Amino acid sequence: TKSDVTPPSSRFLKWRMADVWRDVRSLLPAAESDFPLEFGEDVDPGLVAVMARARRRLYVAASPSRDPWARVVLDFSWEKLNAGTWRDVGAEWRRVYAYGCLFEAGGLCRGDPTPARVREAIRACDMGLLMGAPIMGDVLHRLVGVLRKKLDACRPEQAHHTEEPRVKRPKKDSDRMPVISEAKSVRRMRCPSLERFRSEFLDTREPVILEGTTDHWPAFKDHEWSIDYLRTVAGCRTVPVEVGSRYTDEDWSQTLITLNDFIDHYVLGEDGTGTGYLAQHQLFDQVPELKEDIRIPDYCCLGEGAEDDITINAWFGPVGTVSPLHQDPQQNFLAQVVGRKFVRLYSPEESKNLYPHQSELLHNTSQVDVEDPDAERFPDFLKAPYQECVLQPGDVLFIPVKHWHYIRSLDLSFSVSFWWS
Amino acid sequence: SSPQTICIGFGSGDCGGQGLSVSLPLVSEGYVASKPPLFRSLAPHLRAVSLALGTEHALLLTADGTIYTWGRGSHGQLGHGLLSPEEEPRALEALWGVPMSSVAAGGWHSACISAGGDLYVWGWNESGQLGLPSRGLKKDLTRAATGELNASKIFQSSHGVFISIQAFPALLDIPQVSEICKVSCGSRHTAAVTGTGDLYTWGWGEYGQLGQGGTCSSDQAERVDFFSSRGLHVEDVTCGQWNTFAFARPEPSCKRIYT
Numbered sequence: 122t123k124s125d126v127t128p129p130s131s132r133f134l135k136w137r138m139a140d141v142w143r144d145v146r147s148l149l150p151a152a153e154s155d156f157p158l159e160f161g162e163d164v165d166p167g168l169v170a171v172m173a174r175a176r177r178r179l180y181v182a183a184s185p186s187r188d189p190w191a192r193v194v195l196d197f198s199w200e201k202l203n204a205g206t207w208r209d210v211g212a213e214w215r216r217v218y219a220y221g222c223l224f225e226a227g228g229l230c231r232g233d234p235t236p237a238r239v240r241e242a243i244r245a246c247d248m249g250l251l252m253g254a255p256i257m258g259d260v261l262h263r264l265v266g267v268l269r270k271k272l273d274a275c276r277p278e279q280a281h282h283t284e285e286p287r288v289k290r291p292k293k294d295s296d297r298m299p300v301i302s303e304a305k306s307v308r309r310m311r312c313p314s315l316e317r318f319r320s321e322f323l324d325t326r327e328p329v330i331l332e333g334t335t336d337h338w339p340a341f342k343d344h345e346w347s348i349d350y351l352r353t354v355a356g357c358r359t360v361p362v363e364v365g366s367r368y369t370d371e372d373w374s375q376t377l378i379t380l381n382d383f384i385d386h387y388v389l390g391e392d393g394t395g396t397g398y399l400a401q402h403q404l405f406d407q408v409p410e411l412k413e414d415i416r417i418p419d420y421c422c423l424g425e426g427a428e429d430d431i432t433i434n435a436w437f438g439p440v441g442t443v444s445p446l447h448q449d450p451q452q453n454f455l456a457q458v459v460g461r462k463f464v465r466l467y468s469p470e471e472s473k474n475l476y477p478h479q480s481e482l483l484h485n486t487s488q489v490d491v492e493d494p495d496a497e498r499f500p501d502f503l504k505a506p507y508q509e510c511v512l513q514p515g516d517v518l519f520i521p522v523k524h525w526h527y528i529r530s531l532d533l534s535f536s537v538s539f540w541w542s
Numbered sequence: 543s544s545p546q547t548i549c550i551g552f553g554s555g556d557c558g559g560q561g562l563s564v565s566l567p568l569v570s571e572g573y574v575a576s577k578p579p580l581f582r583s584l585a586p587h588l589r590a591v592s593l594a595l596g597t598e599h600a601l602l603l604t605a606d607g608t609i610y611t612w613g614r615g616s617h618g619q620l621g622h623g624l625l626s627p628e629e630e631p632r633a634l635e636a637l638w639g640v641p642m643s644s645v646a647a648g649g650w651h652s653a654c655i656s657a658g659g660d661l662y663v664w665g666w667n668e669s670g671q672l673g674l675p676s677r678g679l680k681k682d683l684t685r686a687a688t689g690e691l692n693a694s695k696i697f698q699s700s701h702g703v704f705i706s707i708q709a710f711p712a713l714l715d716i717p718q719v720s721e722i723c724k725v726s727c728g729s730r731h732t733a734a735v736t737g738t739g740d741l742y743t744w745g746w747g748e749y750g751q752l753g754q755g756g757t758c759s760s761d762q763a764e765r766v767d768f769f770s771s772r773g774l775h776v777e778d779v780t781c782g783q784w785n786t787f788a789f790a791r792p793e794p795s796c797k798r799i800y801t
Contacts (some may be wrong), residue, residue: 192748196748196749196784200597200649200729200730203617203650204597204598204614205598205614205616374677374704374706480624481626482625
């Protein structure tokens, strides 16, 4: 017999989502008059007036239709962010963009938002975190935290037991296991003292693989990083993904998708749309929970800068991701957490034999494909001496400043790099 | 409030002899920011005909039909095949030999019309403002259609050739259009008037600037049927940042301005 009683699970869902606005609202200043909108003189007064209208929307009764103010703030400031180089863009416009994201996310949480709406709001927050500047005591971070908890509470049972790729990928040339010759192997050292590391490797600019230095990381112990764990902590978060075989290719591009989508389509399965790589992204600023799982290597204290000056990047992707041979302007500790990576290293003294690109954009990148060099175009490449290795989980590779490096993942892989000076 | 008088002068700080006294009704909280113009002489061999200004770049058309560009080039808007800036006007070599009759500059893109009525475009294409296939657009269209981000559709539609930056001029061929008479560029959209009095628009449409009745963006030039369906002959078009103004005349009599 038909019943007009709603099934218990969806009643629970409705109750949970109705709390969303209340929790979001509690993150905002109690009164509109306590919500400042103060900007430098570069920000058009007309736009500040629009922001005031968007702010008002958060404090009065919800209107049936979505008003355009948040989007205007976003669109206007987004255009400003695209003018000039990233460095030049006034911090003020990045703040404005963050406010736009706050208004947009807040607007999406009015009334009784569906889980889809809440996911959109999280995405709006992530755009603000990725491209905006911190505002209102890092309110976007707190908002993401609140919304994530709401999503978690109403999510159906996950059927994600998958660590293995669901779709059997055809074996590509790029999946070949490299053969490392003993003579060219990077040296390995188990927990050297600071002094030993400094004198034997840092000062002499010698690469070395440090073993045993990450055993205490929660990423290896209490919160062992697995696909399921990453989904739980950051699955709904929007991240930048590089699509295309390598960044020197014409079809290379960047896209913004959720970590869940990245895992589903580029890590576990394949749509035939090419490789996807979550590369060179400061994921640990965006997802503070993951930052708790790693530690800055002690050896970084031998550097000049403060801890805040250290850039920590995530490198997460399927087997076969390639970083073409290139050099970076800082010292690098590359910590391998999940899976193995093949690394080839060349000293900066060999630069002329590595045929760097002429253009300013790519002058730190070699034209040579390390594992398939064109001997006709690049004859001197084959005579350049090198070192190479296979990084295992738990290894930390020291790449001295300006040392050329080429990296290919041999498995589903997650590495963390620390750039320091 | 009663109109206030503003004194606008050039060259000197006061209104002295060079000044021009203008009565402007100021709205409350309105303001006029006046800075004296900067004077920069062009190289003597450049006989300037017209100048178009984008957000970060400039195009100059000279008497012999050559185009010079300068400014920031990060989105390919200078047309020299690079992403680097140019501090001095630099001739657009890719178009040498084809005399141009007009130039237009948008936020981060450029357009010009040849003496023969062909339209060339270059620069940023993230919203389809060049009329070339735009990847970002395909994703947004999919998103709008399904109501939320449908990841699998996005990945499938990522196939094909997409252009996000066109650093050299490209000839834009619009089906069934043989001659372009006017072109204007907004922040991220473009509008063009044909020899037969039709208006075509393409690019970013979020604020209705394409005049197609909705807020969709388009990476293909589409005719604005509003005019053709009312027997209106479009004669000129000019784009603001996020809007478009067309000048049209109903056959045969009076003129009206439509925005």
